[in-house]
Amino acid sequence: MDLSALHHANFKLLDDAVTEWSTLVRHLDQLQKDAENELHQAANKAAWTGVNAQVSKEFIGKTAEEFTDAHTQAKTIHGILADVCGELKGYQQQLVDAIEGGRKKNLRVIGYDGGFTVTTDAPPEGRAQEDQENKADITALRDEIQRILDKATESDSSANKVLKAIADQSQLGFSDASYTNRDEASEAIAQAEELAKLASKNPEDLTVEEFDRLNAGLKQYANDDLFAETFATTLGPQKTLEFWTGINDPNRGNYELGQRRLDQFDDLQRNLGMTLANATQSDSLTMTEWKRTMIDIGDKPLYSNSSGLMGFQVMSNLMRTGDYDDQFLKDYGTQLMATERKLTGNGEHANTAWQHMGMTPWLNRIGEDSGSDPLTGYLKGLSNSPDAATEFFNQQYISKDDPDNPFERDTDGDGKNGKVSLSNFQYLFEERDWPQETDSKGDDLHTGKNNLALALEAATTGHPAGELFTPDTPAHNEGQTQLFESIVSSIADDPERLTGSGYMSDSVGQITAEYLPDINRAMTDDADEDTNRLFPVAGSSASLNHRDVTALLVTIGQNPEAYAAVEVANKSYMANLMDYHMNPDLSDDNRYSKDTQFAIEQLAHGSGEISGTLAIGRQEAVAGPADEDDKAYDHSVAQWKNGVSGTIGLGIGVGATFIASPVGGAVAGGAASTVSSLVLEQLFQNAEGNAKDNAGGEMGEKWENGLDQNASYTEKAAEDAAKAHNRTDLVDMGIDEKARAAAQEGFRDAGVNVEYMAPHLKTDI
Numbered sequence: 001m002d003l004s005a006l007h008h009a010n011f012k013l014l015d016d017a018v019t020e021w022s023t024l025v026r027h028l029d030q031l032q033k034d035a036e037n038e039l040h041q042a043a044n045k046a047a048w049t050g051v052n053a054q055v056s057k058e059f060i061g062k063t064a065e066e067f068t069d070a071h072t073q074a075k076t077i078h079g080i081l082a083d084v085c086g087e088l089k090g091y092q093q094q095l096v097d098a099i100e101g102g103r104k105k106n107l108r109v110i111g112y113d114g115g116f117t118v119t120t121d122a123p124p125e126g127r128a129q130e131d132q133e134n135k136a137d138i139t140a141l142r143d144e145i146q147r148i149l150d151k152a153t154e155s156d157s158s159a160n161k162v163l164k165a166i167a168d169q170s171q172l173g174f175s176d177a178s179y180t181n182r183d184e185a186s187e188a189i190a191q192a193e194e195l196a197k198l199a200s201k202n203p204e205d206l207t208v209e210e211f212d213r214l215n216a217g218l219k220q221y222a223n224d225d226l227f228a229e230t231f232a233t234t235l236g237p238q239k240t241l242e243f244w245t246g247i248n249d250p251n252r253g254n255y256e257l258g259q260r261r262l263d264q265f266d267d268l269q270r271n272l273g274m275t276l277a278n279a280t281q282s283d284s285l286t287m288t289e290w291k292r293t294m295i296d297i298g299d300k301p302l303y304s305n306s307s308g309l310m311g312f313q314v315m316s317n318l319m320r321t322g323d324y325d326d327q328f329l330k331d332y333g334t335q336l337m338a339t340e341r342k343l344t345g346n347g348e349h350a351n352t353a354w355q356h357m358g359m360t361p362w363l364n365r366i367g368e369d370s371g372s373d374p375l376t377g378y379l380k381g382l383s384n385s386p387d388a389a390t391e392f393f394n395q396q397y398i399s400k401d402d403p404d405n406p407f408e409r410d411t412d413g414d415g416k417n418g419k420v421s422l423s424n425f426q427y428l429f430e431e432r433d434w435p436q437e438t439d440s441k442g443d444d445l446h447t448g449k450n451n452l453a454l455a456l457e458a459a460t461t462g463h464p465a466g467e468l469f470t471p472d473t474p475a476h477n478e479g480q481t482q483l484f485e486s487i488v489s490s491i492a493d494d495p496e497r498l499t500g501s502g503y504m505s506d507s508v509g510q511i512t513a514e515y516l517p518d519i520n521r522a523m524t525d526d527a528d529e530d531t532n533r534l535f536p537v538a539g540s541s542a543s544l545n546h547r548d549v550t551a552l553l554v555t556i557g558q559n560p561e562a563y564a565a566v567e568v569a570n571k572s573y574m575a576n577l578m579d580y581h582m583n584p585d586l587s588d589d590n591r592y593s594k595d596t597q598f599a600i601e602q603l604a605h606g607s608g609e610i611s612g613t614l615a616i617g618r619q620e621a622v623a624g625p626a627d628e629d630d631k632a633y634d635h636s637v638a639q640w641k642n643g644v645s646g647t648i649g650l651g652i653g654v655g656a657t658f659i660a661s662p663v664g665g666a667v668a669g670g671a672a673s674t675v676s677s678l679v680l681e682q683l684f685q686n687a688e689g690n691a692k693d694n695a696g697g698e699m700g701e702k703w704e705n706g707l708d709q710n711a712s713y714t715e716k717a718a719e720d721a722a723k724a725h726n727r728t729d730l731v732d733m734g735i736d737e738k739a740r741a742a743a744q745e746g747f748r749d750a751g752v753n754v755e756y757m758a759p760h761l762k763t764d765i
Contacts, residue, residue: 001149001156002113002114002115002149003095003109003115003116003145003149006091006092006095006148006149006152007092007095007096007099007111009088009092011085011088011089014085014088015085017081018081018082018085022078022082077163077166080159080162080163080185081159083159084155084156084159087151087152087155088152088155091148091149091151091152091155094148095145095148098141098144098145098148101141102118102141103121105134105137106120106121107121107134107138107141108121109141109145116145118141119131119138120134120138161189162185162186162189162226165185165189165226165229165230165284166226168282168283168284168285168286185226188221188227188230189226189227191217191221192221192226192227192228192229192231192234193231193234194217195213195214195217196230196231196234197234198210198213198214199214199231199235199243200235200236200239200243202246203242203243203246203249203252203253204246204252204253204254205254206247206253206257207256207257208256208257208261211257211261211268212261214268215268215271218231218268218271218274219271222271222274222322223274223278224278225281225282227275228275228276228278228279228282229278229279229284229287231275231279232279232280233284233287236290236293237290237293237294237297237311238293238297240294240315241297241311241314241315242302242303244269244272244314244317244318244363245361247265247268248265248361248362248363248365250361265365266365266366269317269318269320269321269366270320270321270366272318273317273318273319274321274322275322277319277321277322277323277324277325278322280324280325280328281323281325291328294311294332295328295331295332295335298310298311298315298332298335298336298339299311299312299335299338299339299342302314308360309360309361309363310339310353310374312335312336312378313354313363313371313372313373313374314363315332315374316336316371316375316381317363317364317371317377318377319377319380320364320366320377320380320381321366322381322384323384324381324385324388326385326387327388329378329382329385329388329392330392332378333378333388333395333424336374336375337395337397337424340375341397341398345404345406346398346402346404346405346406347406347422347427347431347432348406349433350435354372354373354375354435355372355373355435355436356370356372356373356435357372360372364376364377368437368447369437369445369447369448372435372437373434373435373448375428375448376447376448377451379448379451379454379455380454380455382455382458383455383458383464383465383466384458384464384465385464386458386459386461386462386463386464389455389458389459390459390460390462390479390480391479392424392455392459393423393424393425393428393456394423394424394425394479394482394483396423397427398421398422398427399421400418400419400420400421401419401421405419405420405421407419407420407431408420425456425483425490426490428452429452429456429487430490430494430497434449435448446501446503449501449503449504450504452504453503453504453505453506453507454466456483456507456508456511457507457508457510459480459483460476460480460483460484460514460515461473461480461511462474462476462480465507469514474539475537475538475540476515476537476538476539476540476541476542480540481518481540481541481542481543482542484511484515484518485543485544487508487511488542488544488548488549489548491551491552491555492547492548492551492552492758495551495554495555495761498555499558502559505556505558505562506559506561506562508556508562509556509562509564509565509566510562510565512552512553512556512562512565512566513565513566513568513569513570514569515542516566516569516570516573516610517535517536517537517573518537518544519544519549519553519610520534520606520607521535521537521541521544522544522545522546522548522549523546523549523550523606523609524606525546530592531602533590533592534577534581534592534602534603535577535606536580536590546753546757547758550613550753550754550757550758551758551761553566553610553613553617554613554617554620554754554758554761555617555761556614556617557614557615557616557617557618557620557621558617558618558620559621560621560632560633560635560636561636563614563617564633564636564637564639566610566614567614567637567683568683570607570611570614571607571683571713573607574603574604574607574713574717575717575720575721577603578600578603578721578739579724579725581596581600581603582596582600582721582722582725582727582730583725584725596730596735597733597735597738600730600735600738600739600742601738601739601741602742603739603742604714604718604738604739604740604742604743604746605743605745605746605749606746607710607714608714608742608745608746608747608749608750609746609747609750609753611710611746611747611750612710612746612749612750612751613750613753613754615706615747616750616754617761618630618633618706620761634687637684637687638684682713682716686709706747707744707747711740711741711743711744711747712740713743714739714740714742714743715736715740715743716736717739718735718736718740719731719735719736722735722736
């Protein structure tokens, strides 16, 4: 900024802009509140079904988020504009005062294009002498003015840089980057540039003090949008990979660093991963190029003079934390699987290139696996990004028409094998030869397949693994239900795919819990699908058969955590449905039958069969090859009481397909929370008591106890739901007793169905 521009600046236009942005912020604040309260929350309470449950509800939620982001961005821009306007006015006044102070000392300030000069106010013929005699004052005034101009230039240019960076964050829509003033945003960018410079150093030259600055800075700013993008793009993809490898490679890194800070490498991995994940959410041109380049170098050796580590092996370990951009994850996964095909002969043999070798750097510091298999870290990243995970697993791995396809199966039961197409899910779950690693005790590690289960949980439920759904979780879409169908079919075809990897069962149990409406539909064996109204579903419904569902439940029942997830959800779902079908205000279009008693009996029967089938799986684990401690089951059920605190009655584990607050295909009444809570409290109390009982019962006794307790829960749910809706007519008809009898019948039918549908899953005693 030159002297004339600042000295004669007219700030009216900038003042007007600040005023207009202030007005816009106020209007957007009200629009944001309206969008949240009158649009978003109303949508979460609406009875969405069909396409509306999949598209409209999600669209409204995202629209409300855009209003929030618009308000955030406008508030940030207003703050920066007001900040820089005030600063420039201040610098202008300082300049005026400095010039006036010089005038009083007979000094003149003359501006010209590209600079200014200070001289005495004397006639030309005597000015040289006067300038020499007043050299000290001239120099002091010149330096003062230059400092003012430098500060004004920094204020103007940094505001320009920050505003452009914020605008570039999102090509479509608005950025959620939030800053109260220009200095705050400018400091974030400056810190990013400084830390990127440290990370780009030769790893062996990085000191302990610099490591600490880098680690602390990434932790502090990981969630700062401008910082994250600036850090990532300044460092660049190649240097990012070289930095993390160099830190962990004893042949390249600083020996002292490895000795004194090895215990903090896990924190650095988390902080770096969070920062990069945040950066990928930016749509700026520089970040778009960063993402493209990172994928391009994924299948290439990290160092040009070496055939060792590939880019994918390094980057995937940084994906274990944070929420990466969905499109980046999709594109990355496509190229990663193409590399897997190339290195395994389309899956015909193991991938020895990604097997950890003795001299290979330990790239993962979070957990015990080495990080040499990039699929392990990538799948953990997918577990935080449901939409990307769904698309990845449904993507084709190899076509049956590929001449180099090594996979053959008997698809039509004639005893002859033929080529088959495989999805990424089928390849990873059924066929891949996972690289083996051991922990410090010499036990096998299964991190890769465990992360596979977590990613499948996200892909089928629509929310990150390890979390329960929220009212904002959309109903299941076709991609999710298609994947669930594949999971059910695969486990039914070969249950050992799950029982042989029991560590995956907790995720599969959670998945199953969120598809209880679909499972109940399959178990009715209703050809004309009238029972769809008995088990209403919002969004897409999975197409399943009774035999496969029975096999799935028996298999899940053999793991305590999976058993608990489905059993707790089953009781909650049953209570919710009873509330729903006893509601006298239920429309005829949604009513399964005008005979409410019949509807309740059918619900009780279905719930009983699910519990009975799970109980058979539990028996199988206790008496069969798994040899699980029966008390572990009660303990797992009891543990759910802590995990679901505050969410009882919201359809625990059932997901957005059906929950008590009217989000799903069924609009449950306000009493559903109370009904569900009472039933679950009874379930938890019984589980806590059994878990403390050291006396193990015979299998027959356990079956009888399970039958009686399940009937008791169902009886209570029917009784409480009838009372909640003042259905004295149903109470007088003994609806609770009829529900109890139907539940017992369903529980017993489970034994018959397993005997005939899945006899291979039972151990002969």
